[in-house]
Amino acid sequence: MSEEKIKQAFVKALAIPEEQVKDSLEYNSIKEWDSTAHMILIAELEDVFEVMLDTDDIIDMSSYAKAKEILRKYDIDC
Amino acid sequence: MISTANGSYYTHLARFSGTALISDTEQLSYVELEQRTQQAGQQLSTACKTDSGQVALLALLFSSTIDAVVMYLAALRCQVPVLLVDPELAESAKLHMYEQLGVGFEFTAGSKERQGELKQLRADCHGPASGAVALMLSTSGSSGSPKVVMLSAANLQSNTTAISQYLPIEPSDVTITTLPLHYSYGLSVLNTHLAMGAAIVLTEQPLMSREFWQLAHNHKVTSLAGVPFHYQMLQMLRIERMELPAMRYLTQAGGKLDAKTVSYFAQLAADKGWQFFVMYGQTEATARMAFVLPDLIAKYPDVIGQAIPGGRFEIRDVDTKETITIAGQEGQLWYFGDNVMLGYAKEQAHWQQPPKPNHALETGDLACWTSQGLVKITGRLSRFIKVRGKRLQLDHLEQKLNEQGFTVYCCGHDDQLFFALAMSDSQTGSSQAQLALTMVKQLVTEELQIHPSLWAVVQLKEIPYLASGKVNYTALLARCIEMRE
Incomplete structure (x- = not known):
């Protein structure tokens, strides 16, 4: 399940409980999702899905919903 | 005493003709910045100074905004001592610091919703002061132990001049705020660009955001400054693939960047025709103490290089305190220069009557000389x-x-x-x-x-x-x- 993997990447990178990972979760909207966490998140997603994200995709990944949308472009079914 | 006749980065700003500050909502030329600073200076003097020569301490919540920069320049110019504060600092820590240092006024920059505000925090806040302390910076610290560094006008001027001598800043340059302005490194970027008549894009957008790169692109930014964390982000963003035709150089300070990453950026700079400056400093030395010549960095990615113009290093044995001149032998790094702080302020009396400058700084870092006569940090003495x-x-x-x-x-x-x-x-x-x-x-x-x-x-x-x-x-x-x- 790719969506589950994405969710777990968020849990790990942001160090937040799973219940908080929702489509509406946005970058810089909670203190846990700051620049440090964002960088760890990108590294985690690249690692889990074995992809190299484009610069544009990294800076566009501004919410959980957006993350899924972007990863679909890399043929990840979620 | 330094001459303020001309050449200081906060006086006679109208001597430059170009753009000074660029924000989301407006652009200010140097001529306009001069006018705004004069106006702010009048307001500030009326509030913080008395006819009998007494002054009150101003706390400036230093957001990356035009309002805050204008007030900063006005304070230096009018010789109102100013404490630069992180606008995100927790309220309790802030009030504790204000109490300790006897802050009289606080300035908050305006936003879309409201105007900038100069607020008096308590009555009877004016007192006699020697005038030696121009600026105070708080080093971010673990709770309960923030250290407040006292700097003189001569400290600021000396470090600004030295940095402008070794960095290739030109009046046509445009930089962007990657670092907060209440942080000594971020502040030094602002000061040096003002000293050279160059432009600064003021933004609080993080490096990892579309908005930041849009600004960098639109304003043809020519340099970036970053701490090690920023360089990790730039690597992740694959800066090598970005279209940055105006870029000329990168600077790094604020902690040791590992040699592998240094080498990566040295190579990238060589490929792109940029220059990459690895630097070393502490708030206690206003900002900067050392830099590596870009031509040397590929060969020596693990050094802090040489002292800045006008500065000097010594390495002293930790136990005997004897000066070490032999390459490879470890000791404590000492720095000497006009940019060494006046001391730490723990209470009001400290900034009102600071000690005389002594120009020597025990860095707390362990270092050795390389056989090329460069300085290499090997560890840390203090915890x-x-x-x-x-x-x-x-x-x-x-x-x-x-x-x-x-x-x-x-x-x-x-x-x-x-x-x-x-x-x-x-x-x-x-x-x-x-x-x-x-x-x-x-x-x-x-x-x-x-x-x-x-x-x-x-x-x-x-x-x-x-x-x-x-x-x-x-x-x-x-x-x-x-x-x-």
């Missing part, structure tokens, strides 16, 4: 580490935990903090061990807000000691690193 730019005093952390009844030892190096618990096998997993873990976790995540990837709790059967009976932190750190791997 300070930096985690994502936050300065942590390890003894304070230990003390804090021990006050709550746990024996925990803290060690680490930059961006890696360890909590060592002494515990026998039988105790592992006990309720006592669990409780200790919970406590450490609470302190680190709630109070210090450090990401879980940057710290770890390590359980050790025994803690290594020195013959003197003190904890052997070097051995402890090595063991923690080993355990973690």
Whole structure:
């Protein structure tokens, strides 16, 4: 399940409980999702899905919903 | 005394013809910036100075906005002592600092919703002061121990001039705020660009955002400044593939960037025709103490280079205090120059009557000379580490935990903090061990807000000691690193 993997990447990178990972979760909207966490998140997603994200995709990944949308472009079914 | 006739970065700004500041909503030429600074100066003088020559201390919440920069320049020009404050600093910590230092006024920059506000915080806040302290910067620290560095106008001027001499800043340059302006490195970028008549894009957008790169692109930004963390981000963003035709040079300071990453950026700079400056400094030296000539960085990616123009280093034996001249021999790094602070301010009397400048700074860093006569940092003498730019005093952390009844030892190096618990096998997993873990976790995540990837709790059967009976932190750190791997 790719969506589950994405969710777990968020849990790990942001160090937040799973219940908080929702489509509406946005970058810089909670203190846990700051620049440090964002960088760890990108590294985690690249690692889990074995992809190299484009610069544009990294800076566009501004919410959980957006993350899924972007990863679909890399043929990840979620 | 420095001459303010011309050449200072905060006076006679109208001598430059170009753009000075660019924000989301407006652009200010140097001529306009001069006018705005004069107006702000009148308002500030009326509030903070009395006819009998007494002054009040101004706290400036230094957001990356035109309003805040104007007030900063006005304070320097009118000789109103100013404390630069992180606008995001927790209210309780801020008030504690204000109380300690006797802050009289606070300036908050305007926003879309409201105008800038100069607020008097208490009555009878004016007092006699020698006028030697122009500016105070708070070093970010672990709770309860922020240090406030006192700088003179001569400190600021000297460091600004030195940096402008070795960095290739030109009047046609445009830089962008990657660092907060209340942080000495961020402030030095602002000061040097104002001194050269160059432009600064003021933004609070993070490096990892579309908005930031849109601004960099639109305004044809020619340089970027970053701490090690920013360089990790630039690497992740694959800066090598970005279209940055106006870029001319990059600067790095604020902690040691690992040699591998330095080499990566040295190569990138060579490929792109940029220059890459690795630098070294401390707030206690206004900002900058050393830099590496870009031509040398590829060959020597692990050095801090040479002293800035007008400055000088000495390496002294830690025990005998004798000066070391032999390459490879470790000692404490000392710096000498006009940019060395006046001291730390812990109370009002300190900034009102600061000690005379002594131009010598014990850096607390261990270093050695290389055979080329360059300086290489080899470790740290004091128990300070930096985690994502936050300065942590390890003894304070230990003390804090021990006050709550746990024996925990803290060690680490930059961006890696360890909590060592002494515990026998039988105790592992006990309720006592669990409780200790919970406590450490609470302190680190709630109070210090450090990401879980940057710290770890390590359980050790025994803690290594020195013959003197003190904890052997070097051995402890090595063991923690080993355990973690």
